[in-house]
Every structure is written in C-alpha cells, then in structure tokens.
Amino acid sequence: MKPSKPNKRQEIQRRERQLLETAGQILLTEGYSELSMERLADELNTAKGTIYNHFPNREEIVLAMAVQAINKRQSLFDAASTAKGGSRMRILAVGVACEIYVRSYPALFLVENLVRHASIWDRCSDARRDLMRNCEHRCMGLVAGVARSAMADGDLELPRGLSPEEMVLSLWALTSGSYLIGATSPSLPEIGIGSVYRSVRIGILHTINGFNWQPIWNLDEHEKRIHETTDSVFPDEPSLPPIEDA
Amino acid sequence: MKPSKPNKRQEIQRRERQLLETAGQILLTEGYSELSMERLADELNTAKGTIYNHFPNREEIVLAMAVQAINKRQSLFDAASTAKGGSRMRILAVGVACEIYVRSYPALFLVENLVRHASIWDRCSDARRDLMRNCEHRCMGLVAGVARSAMADGDLELPRGLSPEEMVLSLWALTSGSYLIGATSPSLPEIGIGSVYRSVRIGILHTINGFNWQPIWNLDEHEKRIHETTDSVFPDEPSLPPIEDA
DNA sequence: ACACAAATTGACGACGCGTCAGAAACACCA
DNA sequence: TGGTGTTTCTGACGCGTCGTCAATTTGTGT
Incomplete structure (x- = not known):
C-alpha cells in the first residue's frame, strides 16, 4: 500500500534539490549578485520564509x-x-x-x-x-x-x-x-x-x-x-x- | 612664495591616498563585509557623499x-x-x-x-x-x-x-x-x-x-x-x- | 471530528547603497 | 575688502535586500 499522497518529508527534500538546482542556474547564467532570497522564492513559488527553513542565509546555499x-x-x-x-x-x-x-x-x-x-x-x-x-x-x-x-x-x-x-x-x-x-x-x-x-x-x-x-x-x-x-x-x-x- | 595654505587639489589627493590606505586596513583586518561606504566616511571624518566624489561605488575602491x-x-x-x-x-x-x-x-x-x-x-x-x-x-x-x-x-x-x-x-x-x-x-x-x-x-x-x-x-x-x-x-x-x- | 505539531506566509525592522538639493568653502577679480 | 560664480561637501532620503516572527495554513495521529 504505497502512499498516494507523497510524504511531506519527501516533498521538502525535493524542494531542497530544486532549490540548489535553480540557484546554480542563476549563479552560472546571471552571476552572484542576482542570487537573492527573494528571487529564489519567486522562482520556486514559495515565500521567502520557506527558503529560510532550508538554509539560514544566502551564503549557506552557496x-x-x-x-x-x-x-x-x-x-x-x-x-x-x-x-x-x-x-x-x-x-x-x-x-x-x-x-x-x-x-x-x-x-x-x-x-x-x-x-x-x-x-x-x-x-x-x-x-x-x-x-x-x-x-x-x-x-x-x-x-x-x-x-x-x-x-x-x-x-x-x-x-x-x-x-x-x-x-x-x-x-x-x-x-x-x-x-x-x-x-x-x-x-x-x-x-x-x-x-x-x-x-x-x-x-x-x-x-x-x-x-x-x-x-x-x-x-x-x-x-x-x-x-x-x-x-x-x-x-x-x-x-x-x-x-x-x- | 610657497602657498602656506595647501592647495585644495592636493588636499583631495591626500584624502584619496588615505582612503585607499584605510580601506586596505579594514579589508585585511576585518574583511570585505566590513568595508562599507558609511564606515569609510566615518573613518575619514567626512560625509558619505564625499567618498562618492572619489569613487562611484564600493567595488571601484577595491x-x-x-x-x-x-x-x-x-x-x-x-x-x-x-x-x-x-x-x-x-x-x-x-x-x-x-x-x-x-x-x-x-x-x-x-x-x-x-x-x-x-x-x-x-x-x-x-x-x-x-x-x-x-x-x-x-x-x-x-x-x-x-x-x-x-x-x-x-x-x-x-x-x-x-x-x-x-x-x-x-x-x-x-x-x-x-x-x-x-x-x-x-x-x-x-x-x-x-x-x-x-x-x-x-x-x-x-x-x-x-x-x-x-x-x-x-x-x-x-x-x-x-x-x-x-x-x-x-x-x-x-x-x-x-x-x-x- | 478534534487537537496537537509542523510548515508556510508575508509584513516588518534594520541596514547599506547611491542620489541630490541645498549649504559651505573656495577662487578670482574689481 | 566685498562680491560673484564655481567647486566641494553634506546628510537626509528612497530604494532594495536581508533575516525575523507572529499569525495562519497544512498535516498527522487518535
């Protein structure tokens, strides 16, 4: 009986992967100065606070x-x-x-x-x-x-x-x-x-x-x-x- | 007849030297994040605007x-x-x-x-x-x-x-x-x-x-x-x- | 269905940047 | 010396980003 609704835990991990993925994308194509928390939140369709649940600051993401x-x-x-x-x-x-x-x-x-x-x-x-x-x-x-x-x-x-x-x-x-x-x-x-x-x-x-x-x-x-x-x-x-x- | 009052031009050049000097000091001892325009202005006893007369932004100082x-x-x-x-x-x-x-x-x-x-x-x-x-x-x-x-x-x-x-x-x-x-x-x-x-x-x-x-x-x-x-x-x-x- | 826990949200205060209109200092000349 | 035009200085302001947190939503277990 596999859970039809994916576990919250997995969902969060998935987002963290995606977060690092898009962060890398921004970094490579637009440079460090464009890598802001607001931008990341937008890109992931979440609020800024959620990003801060994953990482305490921008540097830690890097x-x-x-x-x-x-x-x-x-x-x-x-x-x-x-x-x-x-x-x-x-x-x-x-x-x-x-x-x-x-x-x-x-x-x-x-x-x-x-x-x-x-x-x-x-x-x-x-x-x-x-x-x-x-x-x-x-x-x-x-x-x-x-x-x-x-x-x-x-x-x-x-x-x-x-x-x-x-x-x-x-x-x-x-x-x-x-x-x-x-x-x-x-x-x-x-x-x-x-x-x-x-x-x-x-x-x-x-x-x-x-x-x-x-x-x-x-x-x-x-x-x-x-x-x-x-x-x-x-x-x-x-x-x-x-x-x-x- | 040497000017007893130093020329304004020289005064400005002197300050620019001092600016780079103190900037280097801050950079070495306290790191890049401490090198702010406000801080430099304070350190040189001038207003922030004056610093901007010398350099258009922080990066240019570096x-x-x-x-x-x-x-x-x-x-x-x-x-x-x-x-x-x-x-x-x-x-x-x-x-x-x-x-x-x-x-x-x-x-x-x-x-x-x-x-x-x-x-x-x-x-x-x-x-x-x-x-x-x-x-x-x-x-x-x-x-x-x-x-x-x-x-x-x-x-x-x-x-x-x-x-x-x-x-x-x-x-x-x-x-x-x-x-x-x-x-x-x-x-x-x-x-x-x-x-x-x-x-x-x-x-x-x-x-x-x-x-x-x-x-x-x-x-x-x-x-x-x-x-x-x-x-x-x-x-x-x-x-x-x-x-x-x- | 209910109660408790966990996650999410976005408004908020703080901070540093860079600007700019007004004030001050200066240079030049009559 | 006083007057005038120019250069330099000043700091309050607007802006954007950071990181926080109380309120809210969502999830979980019984």
Whole structure:
C-alpha cells in the first residue's frame, strides 16, 4: 500500500534539490549578485520564509552547492584512481578528471571557487564547513595516495622534506590556478595565451616529469594516453578535444 | 612664495591616498563585509557623499587598491628582471619576488584575488579595468620576456606550439594558486601540508627543471641562490627564511 | 471530528547603497 | 575688502535586500 499522497518529508527534500538546482542556474547564467532570497522564492513559488527553513542565509546555499561540487569532483577522482597501468597512469587520469570537471561542470567549478571567499565562508555553519573540509580532505588524500603508491613502487622519489601532499599541492595549484585565471582574466588571447587547457596539459606533464615520476613521457605519448584514459576511465563523460584545438 | 595654505587639489589627493590606505586596513583586518561606504566616511571624518566624489561605488575602491597592488608587483618583477647571472637566475628572481610579495604585502595579495570576482569586476568602470589589465599585461610581458631571452640564449626550448606566455602561465598558476589555497583553505596542516612556501619553492624548481631550463639545479643549489637573490636584488625587502622553517 | 505539531506566509525592522538639493568653502577679480 | 560664480561637501532620503516572527495554513495521529 504505497502512499498516494507523497510524504511531506519527501516533498521538502525535493524542494531542497530544486532549490540548489535553480540557484546554480542563476549563479552560472546571471552571476552572484542576482542570487537573492527573494528571487529564489519567486522562482520556486514559495515565500521567502520557506527558503529560510532550508538554509539560514544566502551564503549557506552557496556552500551547499560547493559541497555538491566537490562531491562530484571526488567521484571523478575516485574513477581516476582506478586507472590501469601504474601510478603514472593514475596521476594522469587525475589530470584528465580535472579537465573534464572544468569543461563539463562549469557551474560546479565556479561555485567551488566562490566559496573560498571569506565573506561567504565566514557566514556559514560549522557543520557544513566541516562537510566541505572533509570532502576536500578526501580528494587530497586520494591524489596523495597515488603519489604514495608511486613511491612504494619505486616510480617516484620526493625531495627531502617534501610530503606527497605538498607535492600534490603543486599539481592542484597549477591546475586550478590556471583554470581560475582562465575563467576570470579577461582577454587572455591578447596577453599571448591561446588555450588554458593546452597550457595546463603541457604544464602538468613537465611538472610531473620534473619530479622525475617514472615513466617519463614526451608530449606525444602524454597526449595519446590522455585520450586513451578519457575513453577507458570516463566512458560516460564527453571526450576531450585533441591538444591542437584547445 | 610657497602657498602656506595647501592647495585644495592636493588636499583631495591626500584624502584619496588615505582612503585607499584605510580601506586596505579594514579589508585585511576585518574583511570585505566590513568595508562599507558609511564606515569609510566615518573613518575619514567626512560625509558619505564625499567618498562618492572619489569613487562611484564600493567595488571601484577595491579595484583601485588592486591596481596599486599590481603596480607593486610589477615593481618587484622589474627588479627581478635585472638579476645577474643569466635567464635562469632571472626567472628564479621572479619566484623570489612572488614570495616576498605575498609575505610582505598580504593586503595587496588579498585584494588582487578579490578583484577577480565577477560581482566586483563587473561593477567597475572600463577605464580602471583597462588600467588593471594593462598592468597585468605588463607583468606577464616581463616574465615572458625572461623566457624569451632564455630561448634566445639557448637555455630553454619550449615544446612545439607552446608560447612563452603559456609556459609562464604554469608558473604563475602554480605560485598564485598555491598561495591562494594557502590563504583560503583552512587547516592545511591537518591535510598534510606543512608549509605552502616550501611547497611552492620546490614545485617551481621542479617545474622549471621539467621544462629543461638550463642550468638544472638541485634543491640545495636552488635554495642557496634564492637567498643570494633576496639579498642582492631585493636589499630593501625583509629576507626570506630558509626552507626548513617554512 | 478534534487537537496537537509542523510548515508556510508575508509584513516588518534594520541596514547599506547611491542620489541630490541645498549649504559651505573656495577662487578670482574689481 | 566685498562680491560673484564655481567647486566641494553634506546628510537626509528612497530604494532594495536581508533575516525575523507572529499569525495562519497544512498535516498527522487518535
């Protein structure tokens, strides 16, 4: 005997999903300043007070979106860390995951960065901040784990005093820093930068080579493996363009 | 016959300097949300309307601070590009300049990042945005110039299809990305990262080595030259701590 | 059918933004 | 020095958004 009238509880959860959905939509297409509580209430055909039953303020909504975002990122990293072919292939797959993430889920990437700002972060609840921190922690752990396994396999030897996490920070920063600059620096082409994606692929390759992570690949080998990885590890995601066309 | 009563024009300029000064102070110590026009007016003992004679809105004040910031950065890069000892020493000096910048002028670094946000950037005048873009452009040009000279000297050969600017983007992203993560990711230590500065120094070294920029240095040589550079190129700035103590 | 609990509503006070008409300060000249 | 036109300053005001809460509606259990 299933309830013909859907449970109130489910109804509320459904609305919360829809709330985050439309919030993301507004954020991506119209920007942060357009994301007001009034607007959200209108869009969902409820009163403002109802929105406040879900989230205590606007910032917490953004953080909730960021948690979703980093969960998605983590699921991509999870897939990446299953790549066959040794640690070098796995760290490559992580790089591929990042490019897929930025290309296919621009709203998630945007929100992940938004939330770094003190004016948003500071107004959120500890509970949700912990959630975010934990996800971030797990992502880092996943990638650092790849580095650790590389060390265990003898494919990688880190300089004295550098932890795997600190090494991963370089890759993380290079990647997300580049994409961030790409997304926020207007007119990169006229500054001499054709494609941020190409720059990241090559930059990451040389950084990993610079750390002497075995095997060392050249650009063609690297590029070939990127596309192999895309197809085998991320069959459900749209495939990446060749390096020549950005 | 110098005017005993200072010119009104000067008085206004003086106030504008003071305005940016106190705005930076508030931003650094109390955060963006505390930076209100009312607050600034109070702090400067003027009426709100007077502030609006200087800047058309809050965002433009932040952008004006960012322009100051990037000018400071450029002056450090200028000094860096005079370093003796070949292109490898000059690019190292740029790295040193970045670390000095972040350590000694945290308010400037903060503001440079703040302004990347659409909600601020979009509300600013084209005139000042151009100013910002030009400064950024010049900074990039300076560093890319170092790479170009390295290529001319035969110290560096870039992979096919990669411009010097795109290579510099990797260094830029690694550096500013790391510092940004360091400044905004709470509890890095518990995530396994002791010192962002150390991570950046080592990451940059290996990335540059990875691009096969001659001469190749090991960690000790690199570290030694960092401190030489700090003293010879930036004698007026506080010197950098050894890599062991962050 | 009734009573209790939970969720919803929108009017409300507070606050910061940006404006603008009037007041004050200033510069210039006779 | 006094008069006049211009620049600068001022703060009260209108507006929009935030977050609250008492009143109301809706849901649930007996």
